[in-house]
Structures are given as structure tokens and as C-alpha cells.
Amino acid sequence: MDLKKIKSLIQIISDSNIDEIRIKIDNTEIYMKNKTFIKNEKRSCYPTKVYSSSSISDFSDRFYKTGKENENQYLTIKSPMIGTFYRKPHPDQEPFVKIGDDIKIGTKVCVIETMKLFNDIESEVNGKLVKVMVEDASPVDYDQPLFLLDPIKS
Structure with missing residues (x-):
């Protein structure tokens, strides 16, 4: 993987809500953690409603x-x-x-x-x-x- 692709990947991860990613191509493995996203993440201590997969998949x-x-x-x-x-x-x-x-x-x-x-x-x-x-x-x-x-x- 060349440096341009790695820099591009870093930029995409930095601008996204992805908190971590692992990519393996041939002999190259990259693991990145988006600390900005994790630092700003607010965790809720309130219970959340769990939806069944059938209700989520129902487009209507x-x-x-x-x-x-x-x-x-x-x-x-x-x-x-x-x-x-x-x-x-x-x-x-x-x-x-x-x-x-x-x-x-x-x-x-x-x-x-x-x-x-x-x-x-x-x-x-x-x-x-x-x-x-x-x-x-x-x-x-x-x-x-x-x-x-x-x-x-x-």
C-alpha cells in the first residue's frame, strides 16, 4: 500500500464516525483507532428499546x-x-x-x-x-x- 492511499484512508477515518478499523492487504496490515470520535462520544446509561430484525427490515x-x-x-x-x-x-x-x-x-x-x-x-x-x-x-x-x-x- 502506498503512502497516498494510507493518508487518504487516515483522512476518511478521521472525518467519519468509525471508531476503529483493521485492514489487511497481502502482507500489509493496518489498524487505526479514531480517538477524536471516542473522546466526543456520549454514552447513555438509560435502557434502550430493542427492535426485532423483522421490524427493522420492514421498509414501511x-x-x-x-x-x-x-x-x-x-x-x-x-x-x-x-x-x-x-x-x-x-x-x-x-x-x-x-x-x-x-x-x-x-x-x-x-x-x-x-x-x-x-x-x-x-x-x-x-x-x-x-x-x-x-x-x-x-x-x-x-x-x-x-x-x-x-x-x-x-
Whole structure:
């Protein structure tokens, strides 16, 4: 492995949420630990809910009716991954969707950047966009609500 590849790998690990990695190629073995990530990591002492693999793999679980009184008729589009949320394809361009837009199944609603990869997020439901739940260019967690949609009755 040449020095450029090693430096590139170090940069990728430093910029990510990976806390450690071991790579073995031929006779070269590299082990790296991301101390920055570990130092800033906050551990929770509260119990967490355990989900079965069937509920996690069910793609439709990302859309549910919210429990809030004034928002209980809306559908929620949730983040399918951890990353950075972007409403626009480029900072000087218009957002993919705006409040009041009619969203159809397959409409690109945002992009989530994860480890320098930009992932298109498409709607799995039809509806009218009512609220954007996340600020542009802010971090999002898996299953975090991104958009509220008023369902379109068919």
C-alpha cells in the first residue's frame, strides 16, 4: 500500500464516525483507532428499546402517523440512515421540495451525506408537504423525522 492511499484512508477515518478499523492487504496490515470520535462520544446509561430484525427490515416502518394532537393526521418521512441532511442539490440551487408541494412516490425529497457519499432520499408515499422537520446541512440520526406530509386521498 502506498503512502497516498494510507493518508487518504487516515483522512476518511478521521472525518467519519468509525471508531476503529483493521485492514489487511497481502502482507500489509493496518489498524487505526479514531480517538477524536471516542473522546466526543456520549454514552447513555438509560435502557434502550430493542427492535426485532423483522421490524427493522420492514421498509414501511419509516412512515407512521405522529402522536402529536395537531399533527396526528400527517405521515412522517424518516431518515433511513445517519448522516448530514441537505434540502438542496447545491447551496445556490432551490430545494428538492418546498412546503405546499404535492409529493408523489419516488419524488426525491432530500440528500443525506454519509462518509462523503451523497444518498438520494425518495418519498415512499403520496402527500402534500406540510413541514420540514430538520434544518438544512444539519446532522440526522437513523429513523429521525425529516418531513411531515398530509396524505393524498385516492
